[in-house]
Amino acid sequence: MKFFGYILLFLSSHLGLFAQAFLPAAPSGQVIHHRHYSLCYAESHEQASWVYYELTAYEASSGRYERTDNFRENPKVTTGSASLSDYRASGYDRGHLAPAGDMAFSMTALSESFYLSNMSPQHPSFNRGIWKQLEGLARSWAVGQSVLYVATGPVLEPGLRRIGPNQVSIPNRFYKVLLDYDEENGSYSAIGFILPNRKGQGPLAAYAVSVDEVERLTGIDFYSQLPDSIETIVEKKIDPGYWDWQAAPVTRTGKSPAIPARQCAGITQKGVRCRNRTKSETGYCHLHEGSSVGKQKAATAPKKRTTSVRCIGTTKSGARCKRNTLSRNQKCWQHGGN
Structure with a gap:
């Protein structure tokens, strides 16, 4: 499937x-x-x-x-x-x-x-x-x-x-x-x-x-x-x-190494760096997560495409992925898009 x-x-x-x-x-x-x-x-x-x-x-x-x-x-x-x-x-x-x-x-x-x-x-x-x-x-x-x-x-x-x-x-x-x-x-x-x-x-x-x-x-x-x-x-x-009503419970994959908490990269309303600690991959605490307000601009952040293209990744069955993506490397998020 x-x-x-x-x-x-x-x-x-x-x-x-x-x-x-x-x-x-x-x-x-x-x-x-x-x-x-x-x-x-x-x-x-x-x-x-x-x-x-x-x-x-x-x-x-x-x-x-x-x-x-x-x-x-x-x-x-x-x-x-x-x-x-x-x-x-x-x-x-x-x-x-x-x-x-x-x-x-x-x-x-x-x-x-x-x-x-x-x-x-x-x-x-x-x-x-x-x-x-x-x-x-x-x-x-x-x-x-x-x-x-x-x-x-x-x-x-x-x-x-x-x-x-x-x-x-x-x-x-x-x-x-x-x-x-x-x-x-x-x-x-x-x-x-x-x-x-x-x-x-x-x-x-x-x-x-x-x-x-x-x-x-x-x-x-x-x-x-x-x-x-x-x-x-x-x-x-x-x-x-x-639907398989007798489906076996999911066996979870291994856990990642513990991620150390780091200082949030967000900026407070006073213009100083947020002092909250976070383990989020994005580098922002829950106050600054998902918001453009109070975030530092990433100088090297890759620009996204303005139009989507088909992912160039390959599925496990060997077929080309059918997802669309805006990533610069023409790969969707599941195949390592950026």
Whole structure:
């Protein structure tokens, strides 16, 4: 199963060149792009209505970095995100939408997964039980199928109970949708899940639904970039036999040597260098990460192309990579683009 090459958009370099091929259509809310995932922030509920990312076999199996549990507010949310005080003594977990386990291939991606905009109040038995099982199964599928396109989030509806000073909504249900494309035979397959926010009962397959059903429940349009004739078929049905429900848990690759903390390269509003310490590959702390404000200009930073070209890299099967890239060396991020 190879990378889907029908339509591919790349974000500019400061967003990490992560593929945005199937970004959900946002009904409302602020769309925010991070290094490896995007989200749509629903201010009235103080959490994301959806989170979207591409999950490759490498990313799903990498265990290079250990989680730091650096839960914090998201500076990119213009209205202000939920805060730590919202969850304190609430009885609910700060449940990841884009899992930290899917981001362990990059220190920056892993760190950004701990923004509170990527959290939703989850019952502990749900977060640590069936939700965790589904996250693990999705990683197993990504390893076996090369790449998946994942969208996930809470079902936000009127009348939900609230926690904390910012009145964060407590969802009654959560969803996840996954899309896979088999280039060899030109087939598509998608599957959805709707799970109640409580201790799970029975196998994960019992919670499987069509993408259409998730769309009806949430009002979100998933995978709208597919041709209408294909989207209608793919989202209408589910093919349980396509997905390996007995997939073996992912064996993580070795961890990287410990990265020493260094002084942030950012510049404060007073014009002096930031004193925070960071282990991020970018050299910036969470206050300056992903923002052009307060960053030092890199004198030797390579200029990006203004138009994309096809990657010159070669896949494991020996075929030419079908990704597009803005890198000067004509290679996508997976093949060492700059």
